[in-house]
Amino acid sequence: MAPLKPTVLGGAVVLLSALAGANESGVPTFSHHSPPAYPAPIGHGNGLPGWSEAYSKAQAIVAQMTLAEKVNLTTGTGWQSEGCVGNTGSIPRLGLRGLCLQDSPLGIRLGLYSSAFPAGVTIASTWDEGLAYRRGFAMGMEHRGKGVDIQLGPVSGPLGLFPEGGRNWEGAGSDPHLSGNGLAAAVRGIQDAGVIACAKHYIANEQEHFRLPGENPIEIKESISSNVDDRTMHEVYAWPFADAVRAGVGAIMCSIEILTIRYGRYPMRCKQTAILPVHKAADKDKINNSYGCQNSELLNGILKNELGFQGFVLSDWQAQHGGVATALAGLDMTMPGDQKFLTHTSYWGGNLTVAVLNGSVPTWRLDDMATRIMASFYKVGRDKTQVDVNLNSWTKDVYGYQNFYAKENYRIVNGNVDVRGTHGQLIREIAAKGTVILKNKGSLPLGKPRQIAVFGSDATDNPRGPNSCDDRGCSDGTVAMGWGSGTANFPYLISPLTALQNRAYQDNSVIQWVVDDYATEHMDATARQADTCLVFVKADAGEGYLTVDGNNGDRNNLTLWANGEHVIKTVAGNCSNTIVTVHAPGPVLMEEWIDHPNVTAVLFAGLPGQESGNSIVDVLYGHVEPGRLPFTIAKSAEDYGVKLMYKPDNSYAPQQDFTSGLMIDYRHFDKQNIKPRFEFGFGLSYSNWTYKSITVRKTSAGPYTPFSGRTPAANSKNVTETPSDLLFPPGFHQVPGYIYPYLSSTTQYGLTGNGTNGPAEGYNPTGTPIRPAGGAPGGNPQLYDVLWQVNVTVANSGSRNGEEIVQLYVSQGEQDDPVRVLRGFRRVSVDAGGWTSVIFDITRRDVARWDVASQDWLVTAAKKKVYVGRSSRDLPLVADLD
Template sequence: MAPTTHTVLGGAVFLFSALAGAKDSGAPNFYHHSPPAYPAPIGTGNGLPEWSEAYSKAQAIVAQMTLAEKVNLTSGTGWESEQCVGNTGSVPRLGIRGLCLQDSPLGVRAGLYSSAFPAGVTIASTWDDGLAYRRGYAMGAEHRGKGVDVQLGPVSGPLGLFPEGGRNWEGAGSDPYLSGIGLAAAVRGIQDAGVIACAKHYIANEQEHWRQRGENPDVPIEEALSSNVDDRAMHEVFAWPFADAVRAGVGSIMCSYNQINNSYGCQNSELLNGILKNELGFQGFVLSDWQAQHAGVATALAGLDMAMPGDQVFLSHNAYWGSNLTVAVLNGSVPIWRLDDMATRIMASFYKVGRDKTQVPVNLDAWTTDVYGYQHWFAKENYGIINGNVDVRGAHGALIREIAAKGTVILKNNGSLPLGRPRQIAVFGSDATDNPKGPNGCEDRGCADGTVAMGWGSGTANFPYLISPLTALQNKAYQDNTVIQWVVDDYAIDSMHNVAKQADTCLVFVKSQAGEGYLTVDGNRGDRNNLTLWSNGEQVIKTVAGNCSNTIVTVHAPGPVLMEEWIDHPNITAVLFAGLPGQESGNSIVDVLYGFIEPGRLPFTIAKSASDYGVKLMYEPDNLYAPQQNLTNALMIDYRHFDKNNIEPRFEFGFGLSYSNWTYKSITVRKTSAGPYTPFVGRTPAAKNTNVTESPSSLLFPPGFHKVAAYIYPFLSSTSQAGLSGDGEHGPADAYDPSGTPTRPAGGAPGGNPQLYDVLWQVNVTVANTGKRNGEEVVQLYVSQGEQDDPVRVLRGFRRVSVDAGQWTSVIFDITRRDVARWDVVSQNWVVSSAKKKVYVGRSSRDLPLVADLD
């Protein structure tokens, strides 16, 4: 194989040269090491109705493939090699085209005539898994219509441990349970639409700073940041949502850039082989984040199934896999059964979602919006139509508007909302208006000019249009015969002073922004530098409130912002958190301001000061070898930390005001007859094919084959490349064991031991709408597990219900064994302790009027 920089030492991955010279280089004495987990479990779909047919088809077609064809399916063809952001090689002999992998988790990235959906933080704020499914289905349908095979989303990593985290907005809230429900719903929606979903980023990928070497050339680090996580937090916090995605049948999972316990995410055998494929029973394929692969043999043995985008570094034209994987199989460095499993997992996911039935030609291009261009962008070959400009939007605008409105949270309302027909309104702040460069005028939305409706980075999509708040309010003012004025220059303080004095109602729009670490906006390198407002926001609010007795503030932001400077101002009568709402931004905020739609609830805590969160994002590396980020507070993420330390938040997790009034009337608990929990006993499947029968000469480039420049191929240039004289780079002996390995006691099925999902109790609560208008309430259930080192309470159920004025409804929650279990690091299994447990039901994590014992 081509030289690789890493190999496997136990379960951790290190540089040989760095280890040898650790004393001289100043490399730290690592104390967090990920344990080894080998061999890689083989997927079969046996006994799983949702997978069995797909695996039968996959096994049959992979059995017909040559070694080179299998490699082609697992290896990316290189950055800018074809039309999608990621492309695999094809198997034309069997009618399999190269797979198209395309961002993003909120719509089709690049191209035209597709939708810009609300961000993950906004769908999380709806607390509505039905809407999450509909959003997933709509996004999947749009990707399907563009010819995409794998949608690179949804997101549950980062979870939002650090409120300043640059990509928190892509995820589904800062609680594992809430995030897991949202992740699973999105997976089902995307895949029901006929596209493979990709849950990402696995795992503990909580900040942008130092996530990969080379991203900040001013401060060069040798290796990426290591997120050091204890076993309990790994299972109860970070892996929890991915278990829900696996149980929902997700076809692919993306491993992350960062190291976890000093082993890169894409070659961490414990996380991929051990937890994901063994314990959680994942049957799909693992693909690398773009340039997150750091070795060839080590990644294959550790459980990586697909290398993206294929080249080691963008446009380096060198690959860890491609022909090097072919060589590794020939010389025994990677067993043939491991390659067979890679290809089978990919094809099983392909068949599971019906890609053989729904696949259409790729009609988008990741590198240009021009209709005509080069199919092989970097090589400048195959000129023709590359953007077919197929309109895939359908009627999704109405869904986007509904989600964005129901995901807006009313934090304060002294009676000024909903608006009636004010005689005169005034609108303030650049967040109310359009970006002068246009909605797509900044690369991957990497700016904060005009209204903010999504974060920046690879998780974005092109806006087909963007309705600004000012535009929507002008339209509403026209309908109502309301006078409307505005000042959208954030620094025109004198003008704001004068206009604010004239209006009956003053609407202030302020913002904050964040995104992915490859872009820096206003000095923020992905992660936010702080939790304050951007664009003079605090001053805009105070200026308007000082001159207008009915000031209503709307915040567009990727996560929490600090509000203490202005939240208690007597002239501020209402405050709304509107997240990142997508293309229907203005229309959705009008729907909430005027009371046409019931608002949502917070998916995170808003603190009084940044220090109240009890965590610190690492802005400067603690060493230049591999920064060490010890996530010691991870089990107490977000509201759990506030509750455990009795810290008063400004607005707690789950908080949100309604346009109606609600009374929680009664609670009953019924214990079920579920049987006991038993550790699973069994083995992962044994390999069937252990011998390589092809010769190096059969794997040469075919005669007359045209090589596209810089394209990654599986073929050998010469028989000498095979290097059959040696064994090549090898991992530990057990990585080559074809007989499989014992299934972990917490495993046994997708999502973990099936008995984890036994229902132990049913909780029935009665909720009444005691207001004068029909409304929607988000009923939340929390469980106290009773042990001293547990969180005070954890979310374990929620339901968004519609109830007419004066009526009541019953809501029934199932509490499963998993809901009351804790991870035991000694037995390596879930246990339900004998500690007394309680269930709490109410409107937020701190407004829980109904309490009952769990017997």
């Protein structure tokens, strides 16, 4: 059922207050909503590299499928039904086993003999596209070796609007360009390994509080709704997903929360809200927010039409809230299949079979779902690289039940195939290059200190082991990843203390330690003896289904955990060379201690994965050049200008307006002229760098032309099977809890014939008009025309070889635009005394703004400039863009 249409006045869409009142049943009504976008565009792959051949194969095999087989491909078989966190039904007649979907974006969740990679926040801190690709490829190879078909990553949602956001660490930084670049590189790596990448969480999934009823300390009826204005949606939150689509991503996961796209003139002030379920008589109750997995504008309109997405949309776990509504809105696969975990009832499965039989869901829509899934399957070569699933998410035993919930089919469920290869070396390199030096008064790199002292529980091991807390839901010992479904089991975890002990042995240094965060007297005595004091402090965050130390996924504040501020000040009060390393999922406040005269160096080491200790030693001793911040570290939490919602504004569906608009992270600081402690892109180097010259060359790119055309027409046809053909076959054994596509009877649904394919809402047999901003994966191809080439010369004026991260920002010149936005970066290696030339392409997309009136990208006549330098506020090279 379609959302209500917005009111249009003079070409601009006007939205009223978020909470408009209540209906006769007492259910509140909300005026923020997204417009309807029907029908779902047909995937085609026509003339698209990588997709064309895949679609030919997909169309051929789907043409052979029965109705039940197509439904089986699109519906999950239920939570804990088989060994993966998500499984689809099989089609044995055509030689297709069920698909295996497995977390996570940093390794194989719940896996054995697999790696724990650095988190997204750490790969973002490397500012290295090559490393992002290599990490994606390595993770893809590990998933491939375990039989996984769809890796549930990489992540660009959350983007990091709220610095306390629980899952920010899974993503690739708080800038759309940086995040999109990392997302695209990871997609290419994963899929080059022969596994379908699933970019998530689409879209504006920026906090854990109230994302799902029943997960929160304060009960709500429906999920939180994120209300985002149209321009911000395009220029901030959808930007990275456009990069992923252009990179050929096979799957995108729609999110749990409600989302509203607010059309109107920018800036519009709106709340983040969850999408309300259409299946609960939405029109009658006037609930016009829309859940992410049945928001037709997000899925049909922006993703499949405007961005030209050719893959399939799968739901986040428990994010489907309707059957027919989700199918028509563009959802292609439901996970894990049951409505709620272990309810054994599905909105799809047999119900989707009925919906097709009675014409509620047209056959072309089901065909498109199945074809999109199979096209992604063939695109990455799963028909050539697929092996039997040899992992089990529910037990570490070698033998167990293939159908875990039902306790049936006892067999080998964990083959214990070791898929790690030499990935530990890559993990160590990424974690080191993703460490950021924030302060260095000459104490780094270390030489061979005579006596080292190490402080803080973050330096050492969890005494119960690195995997003792389910999904890493604790913060004991060193923090190397956050908690939740985005985690992986550690095959081992090298703590900083272990690595420093090994180095001290090599250098013949004395090393002592105090890892009790409250043993102040012992810290005093130990710190006074040492030449170099290394303090390790931490913060943690994760997914909302787990609460750690009172933090319900999102952090309660930006302070350090485990008495961290006190540990730093205690040590610094007794040691003139105190070096602080922070392991955290995002920014932490440092004002209590950062200017202490005895704090000689500070490092932000993110969440480094299994090689944590070795990687920090590599940086401390100067063997690896460090990275740069992928977010801003403020002097106070209030300086970010945003507030995460810890208490709902109503008890039904909390409404959170994204009032910051385009001004997220450094853009807000620049616009409001707020001085941060450390700006976005900041990081010190072990060498010195001189930015010598900049030249701009305008290309001969032609003008921009709005795209016109249509998607392929749907092949509308009647169902060939009768209801009796779709009953459970005689003698068929139904595994308890398993979700099947079959009907248990025909009379209970009132089905007597084979049904006709009734008209779907908005269905047009000539195809769907493609939006002006569309026309190819990633959007209108002319958006990617290069308008200028910028050539800059950078010299290493230091005494040692090094790596510099050259950053390019663009000013678009309009008053309501950000002061500058990141539009390019490059990590380059230059020998001491040498120089290099770095060439950046500036595309039309880089200087365009989303125009809400024309619903297309527009390059205004405002004067534009390009800035190049070492961070968002250290930009010595400036030139006009003519």
